[in-house]
Amino acid sequence: MKHLIIALPIAFGALSAAHAAEPVSFAKDIVPVLKSRCVMCHLTGQEPGNMKLAPKAAHAALVGVKATEMALNRVEPGKPDESYLVLKLDGTHVAAGGTGDRMPTGGAPLSAEQMATIRAWIEQGAPNN
Numbered sequence: 001m002k003h004l005i006i007a008l009p010i011a012f013g014a015l016s017a018a019h020a021a022e023p024v025s026f027a028k029d030i031v032p033v034l035k036s037r038c039v040m041c042h043l044t045g046q047e048p049g050n051m052k053l054a055p056k057a058a059h060a061a062l063v064g065v066k067a068t069e070m071a072l073n074r075v076e077p078g079k080p081d082e083s084y085l086v087l088k089l090d091g092t093h094v095a096a097g098g099t100g101d102r103m104p105t106g107g108a109p110l111s112a113e114q115m116a117t118i119r120a121w122i123e124q125g126a127p128n129n
């Protein structure tokens with residue numbers, strides 16, 4: 001029983017912080033996706049897209065920052081459908097006036113679950129939490 005009591009808060013720590021909607025943690029839920037699927041190309045900001053997605057730099061490079069490929073912000077807090085990041089991951093960016101490939105370039109799209117997590121984080125105001 002003791003193990004369960006210790007393990008649960010670790011597993012669900014992010015969820016227990018609030019009770020209404022499940023709060024998404026940028027550090028725990030978003031950064032791991034960026035690390036596994038994006039930083040190999042978007043590490044220092046010298047790369048195409050001019051965007052650092054390394055863990056400590058990613059939030060500042062995304063939230064409220066205008067995209068280089070079109071007029072939308074990369075992440076518009078509260079508005080996933082107006083966030084260029086989401087359009088690039090969905091592959092709907094060209095229809096919206098953007099350019100280039102769906103992200104990750106040349107790789108499989110993010111999973112539906114990863115996409116839902118990113119959308120939820122933006123809907124929750126894209127906090128640096």
Ligand code: HEC
Pocket residue numbers: 033034037038039040041042048049050051066067068069070074084085088089099100101102103104105106107110
């Ligand atoms: C194989 C290399 C590669 C990978 C992996 C990759 N990207 Fe990119 N990304 C690029 C290149 C090259 C561009 C610029 C040309 C283009 O848009 O196709 C770009 C552009 C972008 C832009 C547009 C930036 C702007 O300001 O206009 C976004 C947003 C983006 N990537 C997000 C991501 C995310 C999020 C991931 C991980 C899920 C990712 N990329 C993975 C190479 C990559």
